[in-house]
Amino acid sequence: MIGVLLADDQALVRAGFRALLRPQPDMEVLAEAEDGATAVKLAREHRPDVVLMDIRMPGTDGLAATKEIAADPKLAGVKVIVLTTFTEDSYVFDAVRFGASGFLVKDIEPAELVHAIRVVHRGDALLAPAVTRTLIEEFATRARAVRPDRRLAALIDSLTEREREVVTHVAAGRTNDEIATELFVSPATAKTHVSRAMVKLGVRDRAQLVVLAYESGLVRPGWA
Structure with a gap:
């Protein structure tokens, strides 16, 4: 049960989300929050598998709440x-x-x-198709203005050449x-390499892998 x-x-x-999810045999709405601070509190209390998080909420917004949950x-x-x-690009990036x-x-x-x-529950990242390329372009643009993070670069060094x-x-x-x-490998082999890289780098999913790839300097603007 999710x-x-x-x-x-x-x-x-x-109410609309609750009505949508109630009939799903593998899902259960555990709690509801009307602001970010309450979302964090309820996440700690109920330990949900997935949080559907609005961005613009009074007080602690969805981005701040997401950051707090992910850091715990x-x-x-x-x-x-x-x-x-x-x-907007900044919302996707942040x-x-x-x-x-997911976004x-x-x-x-x-x-x-x-x-x-x-x-998302099974561990994959998910972005709306309309914003996937925007996200990657945003990372590339911002990467031009910052130096690679040496700590993250050291983590990259722990990977094999294929990873x-x-x-x-x-x-x-x-x-x-x-x-x-x-x-020129099988999809299963590619998935295995991705999974091993994620474990070594300590990231949650493919979206976080994109973040680390740019911030470590492994990928630079213009690469495709």
Whole structure:
């Protein structure tokens, strides 16, 4: 059973999500929060598998709440999907950088949201197709203005040559199937390399892998 926490300052929106998830045989709404601070509190109390987090909420907003949840070792198993009506680059970048495993706009189809919860619950990152390329371009743009993080670069050095190669492909937004084609290996082998790299680097999912690839200097602007 996938335990879900709803965080949105609009009661009507929460009611809609609750009505959507209630019929799902593998999902249960554990609690609801109307602001970020309450979302963090309830996450610690209920330990949900997935949090549906609105960005703009009074007081502590969704980005700050996401960052706090992701930074708490006791909530390591909690995945956050950011839901918003806004698709500005900064929101996408910050949501993923702060630890979100998914970023979706609220006008998606109900079936897509249900699918997103399952995808994120099993450990994969999920971004709305419209913002995936935007996210990667944003990392590339910001990477021009900062020096690589030496601590993260040291982590990259712990990877095998093939694992580093795979991470660069993940940072370019390629799927396991696309990586397999590029490297002439099976999709299962590509997935194994990605998983091993994530374990060695201590990241939650592919979205965090993109963050680390750019901030460590492994991937630089212009690479594709």
